[in-house]
Amino acid sequence: MFHGPATGPGDDQAADLKSRLGLKLFIIYALIYAGFVAIGVVRPEWMGLRIVWGLNLAIIYGFGLILLAIIMGFLYHLACTRLEERLNHKEDQP
C-alpha cells in the first residue's frame, strides 16, 4: 500500500528561491482574500450584485477564491519543480 523506502531530502539548493516565490504568491492570495473580506465589511450590498450566469458577486468571488487556491497551487508546484531540476541538477554536475 504505497509503503516505499524513506529517502532523505538532501540539500535543496532551490529552497531560498522557492521560499521567496511562496511568499509572493501568499501575499497575492492574501490581498485577494482581504478584498473579499473588505467588500463584506464595507460594501456588503455589493455581494448581491449579479455578475454572470445569474450568479452574484458573493458566489463568484467565493468560488473564485477556492478555485484560485487550486490553480495557484498547481502553478507553484510546476515552478518549484523547475527550480529544483535546474538548481539541484546543476549542483550535482562535476
Place this chain on the structure above:
Amino acid sequence: MIYEASTLAIVIFTIFVAAVLVLSFYFARKTHSASGYFAAGGTIHWGVNGIAFAGDYLSAASFLGICGMIAFSGYDGFLYSIGFLAGWVVALFVVAEPLKRMGKFTFTDALDYKFNSRGIKLTAALSTLVVSIFYLIPQMVGAGDLVVPLLGLPHWVGVVIVGSVVIFIVATAGMTSTTYVQFLKGALLIVFSITLTAYILNKGLQREPHPDYHHYQSLQASWDEDGGLVTAGGEVMQVVAWEPDTFVLVQQDGQGTWYRLAGGEDAPVLEEMLTITTTPDGQRLYNEAPQAEGRFYQVGHLSRIVSDGQEVERSGPTNPFTFLSKIEDSEVVRYTRTSFSWEGGMVTAWYPDPTPGRDIMRPGLFYKLEQASVWEKLNFISLMLALFLGTSALPHILIRYYTVPSPRDARKSTIVAIAAIGFFYILTLYMGLGAMINGIIDVESSNMAGPLLARSFGIGLFSVISAVAFATILGTVSGLIVASSGAIAHDLLDKFLGLNMQDHVKVRAGKIAAFGVGVFAILLGILLKGLNVSFLVGLAFAVAASSNLPAILMILFWDKTTSRGVAASILVGIVTSVGLILLSPTMYNHYGLPPSSAPFPLDNPGIVSIPLSFITIVGVSLLTRRNHGRNGVAH
C-alpha cells in the same frame, strides 16, 4: 425529533467500523519504532498523504457543521468553507516544505530545531494539547449527534463509541493506521458528497419538499368586540405578548399548538410554530405533546419558486449554476428561533421566516453586515482572519508533513489536499442549500442537516452518508489524538523532562497518552452536547493561529527571533485567545448570562490575539537577543 434506527444503516456502520479495526490490527504488527508510531516511518506516498490530509482536515465541522450552518443561515455558513480552504494557501506557500525539513515527529520538533530550548518544548507541547482539545470537542459532539438518527442510540453512546474506536486505532498502530483510515474516509467523503449533490441537482427546486412534509398552517384571525383574538381554525386559549412578538396558543381537536401573530393589526394571521416547552416540573413537551407522539416536525421549504421569470411549483432538474440562480430568485421559509416564558415554564419556539433567495445567497443572515455595529464587523473580520491563518498552525495537520519521505512530497501532497478539499467545499454549498429547501431540517440540531438530507433521498444513501460522516469523525479524531499523544510522550516526557526514553518505551507512553486524551475527549463530548461544531472549530482555529502561527512565520522569516520570544508568543497566544473566548458573548450565553454583559464583545478572538502574539515575539526577541548565544537565535 424522534429517530428510528435503520437496519441497513446499522449494517453499513458495523461493516465500516469492523474494516477500520481490521486495518488497525494489520498495521499494528508493523509498528514498533517511535518513527513508525508517530510519523508512519516517513514512508507514505504523497498521493495517499494528500487524500489523508483531506480526510484529516474535513472534520465534523466541514461535513456536519458547514452543511448545517448553510442550511440554517445560507451563505454565511459558506464563509467557513472559503476561509478553511484559503488557509491551505498559507500551508502550501509558506509552511509545508520548511516544516518538513525542520521537524521529525511533532510540531514542537519543528519550532525547536534551531534552539533546543526547554521553554519552546513546554509551550509548543501545551499549545498542541490546547488546540487539539478545542478541536476534539466539536468532533465528539458531532459523533453524538450522528448516532441518534443512525443507530437510534442516545447522544452519549455515540460519543463513547467514537472515543473507544479511535483509542483503539491510535493505540494499536498510531500514525500508520490513522493515515489509512483518513485516506479511506477522505476518498469516501468526496465520492458520496458528489453523489448527494447529484441527487440535489436532479431533484431541483419544488414547493412540496416530500410527501410526508408537514403542512404548517396559517390561520386567518380577527379581533372580537372585546378586543380578544379569535380564529375559525380553533379556540384561542392564551395570548402571550413578548416584545417584539405576540404568541398565541390555539386549541385544535383537543390539542394545543403555538402560533405567532403576524400580518398586522388590520389583518392578523396566525403562523404555526414549532415549540419545545419546559414546564416548571422539568417536563419537556414537543408542540405541547410528549415527544413520543411525534408532533415535532422537520422544517425548511420554498414558499415561492421563480424559474426563467415564471412562478412555478417545481423547477425540474438543474445544473450547478441554475440551481444557485433559481434559489436566488425564489423565496425560502426558514425557521427562526425565539423563546418566551409562560406559566412559570420556558417555551423555545421556531417561527416561519420567509426569506428572499437574494438574502440567502450572500452574507448577512448570521453575520449582520449591513447596518452592523463596529463590533459586529470586527467579529466578521476576526473570524475570517482566524480561518485564513489557523489551518497552517493546526498541530494535527502539521504532523502529516512528517509522514512523507521528502519536502517535495510534502508540497505535492499539500496540492492534492487543496484540490480535494477545495472541491469538497464547493459541494458544501449545494448540500447545505439542498438541506435548507427540502424539508429535512431538525431545528434542534443544525449538525444533522447533511445526513437527514441524504435520508430524504432514500435509506440506502442515508446509511452510507452517515457511515461516511462517522468515518469523518473517526479520521479527524485519530489525527488529533496522535498529535496529542506525541505532545505528551515525545515533547513533554522525553524531551522536556529529559527522560530520554528508549524507542519502545516512548511508543508505550504514546499509547497510554492516547488512551488518556481519548477518555478526556469522551467526557467533553458528552458535557458540551448541542453546540454547533463549525462555531467550535472556528475557535480552535483562532487558538492555533494565535499561539502557533506567529512562532512558525517568525522562525522562518526573521533571523532575530529568539527562543524566549517564541515561547513567550506561544504562551501569550494561548492565554489571550482562550481567555477572550471564555469572556465572549456566546460563552456568556452558554453560562446562562446575558451575552451583552460579556466583557469581550467579539465571539472570535483572532483579531486581538494574533497581532498580540506577533508583537510579543518581536518584542521579547529584541529584548532577549543580547542574552542569547548563537544557538538561541534563529538563523
